[in-house]
Structure formats: structure tokens, C-alpha cells
Amino acid sequence: MTIKSHGISLLINGEKIISHLDLEIIPGEITAILGPNGAGKSTALKILAGDIQPSYGDVKYNNINLSEISIVERARLRSVMSQSQTVAFDFTTLEIIEMGWIHENNESYSFSYSDALEEIINICDLHSLLLRRFNTLSGGEQKRVNFARILLQLWIPKTDNYSRYLLLDEPFTNLDIFHELKMLKIIKSYLSKNIGILIVLHDLNVARKLADNVTLMRDGRTIRQGPTDEVFQEDLLSKTFNTCVKVNDTSPKITFF
């Protein structure tokens, strides 16, 4: 039970944006994609989410080719958090969170609706924002609301426990330290719910603390892939980011020059 991409490449107007990328999201584990700006990290995430069709290679959810899974079924299996979110018209925060409830036509889930909503709002501590207009929230607050929305999308009753996946594109930008730590905690707590996580990150320290596996990318290519400690080598990171990087064993674990 994984999301797996095998040898995917993406060509746009003859230019190679992604080449020969293999990725794997395993329930209970966090896979991080790291790399400089324009490395193709977000594009890779979009291909795994099914937003973009790769030119070559294939994406499989639980060993089934993505093209054979219906759009509704895909929404049950994975939810995706974008870097930013704009909304036309003045929806309230509560209405935005409710949009994550995709089980409206599912008889066996529909009775849990208010429980699920309450649980997610509690976890994300959003009570005070519920009746505000989403468009009047700050960037960080909007991020928290969207995070709640994608958690609600993956909510299932305790009696059910199939594998699901969270795909997060730079979830911590615009968040203050308090809320960043809080979101980190929530993300970790979701690992025990049979959920696998893919996360695109810029902060190397966070990545080292959080990720089980890291894929280091540059110019659409995979530089190195593997367990976090194997990838976090000074020369490798320095070369990839064009910056002198020092990996310490004490805190903070990574320093730049």
C-alpha cells in the first residue's frame, strides 16, 4: 500500500522539467523533497497528486495505475495542500473547511459529519476563526484553515482504516513559530493513522527532524535519495544548494555560511 511513481519525466514545450523521478510515499512514513528554487519539487508533487499527467512513466496508488482510479476515489485516497489558496467570493472559514467533506453521498460516513468536523476544528484550534471571511484572514491563518480542510478530506471513522496520503507543498511558510510547531505535531500524530506523507520543504532543519526519507532534487533531476541521515551529507547539500552547509550533531543541526 503505497503511492509510487516510476521513472516519471515531464516535458513542457520540449524542455525537460522532471526527468526519471522515482518517488514513494509509505503509510506511517514522511518523505521529504528538498532542493533549490525551480528544482521541480512542486511539479513532482502535482504529478503524484494527479494534477499533471507525466510525459513518461507512471504513478500508482496502492499498485493501481492512477488513470484507472476515478476522480472521486482519488479524493478519498489523498489530499493535497497547495502553497497558497485564493477563493472567489466571500466564503466563511467554516464553509471553506466544510468543503473538505467529500463523503456527502456516502451513507455509511454521512452520520459522522459533525463529529469529524468538530474533531478537526479542535485539532487545528480554529474556533475563533470559524465565522470570519476567509479572504480577510492573514496568509498564515489561511494556511491553517486549508490544512484543516485537507485533514477533513482524509477523515474516516475509527472502524475503517485504509491507507491514505497527505501531500503537502511547503506547509509551514507564513506560519509563526507557535503554529509551525503545532502543525508539525499534528503531522506527526497523523502517521499513526495509516497515513503516508509527502512534504516539499525549504527548511533543512525541519526536514532533518521530520523526514524518514529524503529526495534531493535539482534541475528536475534526483541528486540523491534515501534515509534522511544518508542524504544529509555536507558536500552533497553544499553542492545542491550552492551554499556552504555544515551538518552538526548538536542543535541547531544545520548551519549555513
Place this chain on the structure above:
Amino acid sequence: MNEIPISRERTSVAINKNQSLILSFLSMFCIFALLAAISNGSYPISLFSILKGGEDSIQKTIIIDIRLPRVLLSCFVGASLGICGAVLQGLFRNPLADPGLIGVSAGAALGAAIAIVILPPGLSESLTGQLLLPISGILGALIVIVLLFSVTKGFGGHSTTYLLLMGVAINAIVGVLIGVLTYISTNTELRTLTFWTMGSFSGATWTLLLPASVAIMSSIGLLIPTAKNLNLIQLGEIEAYRLGVNVQKLKTRIIVCCAICIGVSVALSGIIGFIGLVVPHIARLLGGVSHKYLLPSASLLGAGIMISADLISRIIIEPMELPVGLITSAIGSPFFLWLIFRMRKHDY
């Protein structure tokens, strides 16, 4: 079995109490307008005398053959323009997407006008000929919506501006073509230029009203269930897809239903401006932006306002009649200006 109604209230994202209250008020407004429009006019008839079983045959003829089809037509056209405004604004994610402003109504008018000119005069009198009118109206509306979609796609963040500019261009071109058609054609069926630019319900007959009402009601019936997915579209098409919406299917359904509503409405009553723009905005101001509430409320409010506007156009300068589009534009154009000023502040 007893528990289901209670639990179902908590099962899905339903409309709130305030919104259902507004919906029942709007229904009452609609019914009230309907009754007022049937009994008033250049020849006022008390509703009580009809209910008592009025023996007056002139009264019966006026009510059944003239006034009832007219009032019902204004009701259906108002409902269809109201809901189409709401749905198109949602689909284009654009508060200014009004069927009149962006040229969809004009496309429908041109389709209908061309059908009148092309058809041999004998055929246009028959029922098939009369039915061909709304059908070519639907085609005209369909062509314009598809055109707008394919053209504005490439403009990204500026699509609001380009949508309106396209509308200006389409309206101008259609204005010229219909003008030319009305002058060169000897066919009396082509009615007058004011019919196409200002609209009128005076030509309403039962023969056309029945198929028109079936077409409009079934389209509205197909549009209302798209509410949940229309809400998700407000996050962007990609986000909607991620939440399980088949965006292409949704678009096709909405475009076809809107084309039917607008095509039929325009073919039967001409272009009546601003209802599709103003009604959804008033509905949003009253009860919020969720389409689950917005779609039914925009149809009810559209119907109520249109019936009232037609009534005003009939009685304001008795025994003469004003074009109904004059009334709706008189209310709608200041509102349009206000929307533009508001948009500038909010920086959409």
C-alpha cells in the same frame, strides 16, 4: 425510521436556519408577485371574483389567454436568468459574469433572429417553426459560452477584464447584425428591434409557454444539484479536482443547461438586461455565498423581480406599455456601477 430526519440534519453541509428562512420569504414574495400580476393591469380583475367562479367571459379570456401565460412566462424567464447569472458567476469565478453583459443573451437573440429570417414564412407560422426559434436561440447561446470559455482561459488573472471586453464586442457585433436583419427582412415575425434589445412578454402564448417551461424547469432542476461542486470550484479548478470533482463534466453540464435556459428565455422574450447580474448579488448579500443557498434563492428572487418588473411595465403609463428591459435596466445599471466601485475597493 424515526431517527433519520434528525440525524440527516447533521449529515451534510446543509443550508443554515437563516438561509432557509430567507428562502421561504422569497417563495412568499414570488407567490405574492404572481397573484398581484394576474389581477392587475390595464383591466384590473379582483382575484376573489375569479375564485367565486366569475361568470364574466371577458374576464376569463383576459386571465386565461392573455395574462396567465404572460405572467408565467415572466416567472420562468426571471428564474432562468437569475439562476444562470449565479451559476455563470460561479463557474467563471467572476462577480460580473451576467448573461447579458458577457454576450450570451446576444448570441441567443442572434440565433433566434437568423432562424426567423431563414425560415420560409409559411413554416414560421406552424408549431415546428415556432419551436425552431428557441432551439436556434439555445445554439446561439451555446456558441457564445464555449467561445468565451476558450478565449478567456489564456488570460489567467486578467480574465475578468477580458470576459467583459469580449462581452462588449459580442454585444456590439450582434447589435449590428440584428439591426440589419430587422431592416432588410420583410418577415413580420422578426418583431421590432426594441423586442431584441429591451425584451417583452406581450407575445406570450400557451403553445410556446408549455415546451419552454418544461425546458427551463428541467434545466434548473439539473443546475441546482451542482451547488456543492460549484462551491468547490471557487477554490480553483485544480483544488476542485483534488476534492473529487470531475471539472470537465461539471462545466459541460452547466454550459448546456445555461444555454437552454438563456436560449429559450431570449427567443421568447428578447434580451432583458441586468437580472442575471443583480439577482445573485442581492441573494448573496441577503444570505451568504454558498451555492446550496444561492441557486434556489437566485431563481426565486429572479422570478419575483421579473414578475414585478413586468407588472410595473404594464401599469406605469396605462394604457401604454413600457419595454420590461427598461425597468430592469433602470434598477440594474446603478447597481452595476455600485458593484464596480465595490470591486475597486476589494481589488478582486
